[in-house]
Amino acid sequence: MSERPTTPLLDKIDIPADLRRLKPEQLPQLASELRAEMISAVSVTGGHLGAGLGVVELTTAIHYVFDTPRDRLIWDVGHQAYPHKILTGRRDRIRTLRQGGGLSGFTQRAESEYDPFGAAHSSTSISAAIGFAVANKLAKKPGKAIAVIGDGAMSAGMAYEAMNNAEAAGNRLVVILNDNDMSIAPPVGGLSAYLARMVSSGPFLGLRDIAKRLAKKLPRPLADAARKTDEYARGMTMGGTLFEELGFYYVGPIDGHNLDHLIPILENVRDAAQGPILVHVVTKKGHGYAPAEAAADKYHGVQKFDVVTGVQAKAEPGPPSYTGVFANALLAEAERDPTIVAITAAMPTGTGLDKFQKAFPDRLFDVGIAEQHAVTFAAGLAAQGQRPFCAIYSTFLQRAYDQVVHDVAIQNLPVRFAIDRAGLVGADGSTHAGSFDVTYLATLPNMVVMAAADEAELVHMVHTAALHDDGPIALRYPRGNGTGVALPATPEKLEIGKGRIVREGKKVAILSLGTRLEEALKAADKLEAQGLSTTVADLRFAKPLDEALIRKLCASHEVVVTVEEGAVGGLGAHVLTLASDEGLLDAGLKIRTLRLPDVFQAHDKPEKQYAEAGLDADGIVATVKKALRHNSVGVVGEARA
Secondary structure, X not given: OOOOOOOOHHHHOOOHHHHOOOOHHHHHHHHHHHHHHHHHHHHHHOEEOHHHHHOHHHHHHHHHHOOOOOOEEEEOXXXXXXXXXXXXXXXXXXXXXXXXXXXXXXXXXXXXXXOOOOEOXXXXXXHHHHHHHHHHHHHOOOOOEEEEEEOOHHHOHHHHHHHOOHHHHHHHEEEEEEEOOOOXXXXXXXXXXXXXXXXXXXXXXXXXXXXXXXXXXXXXXXHHHHHHHHHHXXXXXXXXXXXXXXXXXXXXXXXXXXXXXXXXXXXXXXXXXXXXXXXXXXXXXXXXXXXXXXXXXXXXXXXOEOOOOOOEOOOOOOOOEHHHHHHHHHHHHHHHOOOEEEEEOOOOOOOOHHHHHHHOHHHEEEOOOOXXXXXXXXXXXXXXOOEEEEEEEHHHHHHHHHHHHHHHXXXXXXXXXXXXXXXXXXXXXXXXXXXXXXXXXXXXXXXXXXXXXXXXXXHHHHHHHHHOOOOOEEEEOOOOEOOOOOOOOOOOOOOOOOOEEEEOOOOEEEEEEOOOHHHHHHHHHHHHHOOOOEEEEEOOEEEOOOHHHHHHHHHXXXXXXXXXXXXXXXXXXXXHHHHHHOOHHHHOOEEEEEOOOOOOOOOOOHHHHHHHOOOOHHXXXXXXXXXXXXXXXXXXXXXXX
């Protein structure tokens, strides 16, 4: 008789409490099944793969050792949390990742009690974990807080600000440093694991605490000598002096893929009376899946792919991406002007600046996840005569707003901000949407804010920014491919604050900013078919406004509609302010503003998100017709419907 096949262990796990019923020797099998399930799911949905593959064993160990959700597990960024989602009651929905109505690609409080804190921007986990730990301490409630933070996220100053404040959390705080780039420690083996287990044990921690208290009673020279001896001994065997100076008890480095090492060490850390504790875990991004391990980016973010070969589905041939157009345009400018330098905050590939780096390695500066530093660094470069382009996603530039105001705008320094991922971004959802940059930049004195309507306009705007030495200037452009327009052989320097008429009409004027221009033209076609003569203008600039053009269109049209890919407070608000200040509304002019709704829109396909926001052709037409219905005369029958 053949043996009866065993039931996969993962099928027995719905929540971590089920996981904790397993024997330790069963955990490697479970981890293997968890990795296979994640690979299978992401092959269908696309998304972040490499980071999650690297933390399969770590995720298993944390949920096995700690009492989640009472113990609060906080993932930094959250793109590595797919295995966590599978183990916390969401396996049946894991193939809806990043799809409309499906699971978020990041942790999200509304999604599960096992996601105590939403995350998608890096370096927030330790601060949040301290908050949870101290709140429990004040309320005399049980429960620890565990922050899992990557070595890349540790490059941000916020992580160190938090660690400097961690003492208040005491032994309720555990920080796990997931070092997947070998940036801190060399490969580790059995001896390192033994040492980590020893120094995380209760007896060792107790003896060390006694020694510290005794050292305080010694004369100062002897006390200093004892402290240095302790630091030297631990530094020789384990490292971690920096973290010790910040008030953490350091344990590690340990192999993050070896459950026989992870489990006893985490158990010691869980039961330790001292704290806070930092556990240094070394993992490999993409671990356990050969195509990911072989890839340069370890399959950080992938399209749908074939599980056997790892080959990703290729997008249909189409126009170049806006990011690619920007990168090539900046390269051309840099070839002409040796003072042009580029800055990225840990996103050279995402911003297209990897091309710049290959061509001009001495003129590209990747500052790590440190947007605040990036902006002030750019300000210093500009003050000394360089022409810096600071290329940062719209959502990440939010993290450096004070620097934009204080270090750039007030001093009127010519920093060029290349704002990628402007507008809605689809599957990454609200945390990555570029909804607010026009609003938060156009309110600043001295700032120039441009938005490209298509690829050709983006080339002109890069050229314009390169030549603009009169103060800060920003150009925004979306994620994804362009419209397919021909790129200019020679870029044009745009006149600051001047828009353009794209289509002439008489009754309705649509003032577009950015890539909604295509939908504005479609809307004009529909309105013309209903007898409503329509002008379409590409304003190009949110600041300064083309006031002469706006006055002219307001004076000659019955309805004016502004259209933008940003939140309230942007272009529409500035046009309304102009109209109010100059009495343009007194003559019965109807102005309507179309912008993103005052909500954080959930992830979905961008076209669906924009339709939901009313920023497609149908939404524009509906707004115009609704405005016209309020007129007592002069409305065609179709517009009354």
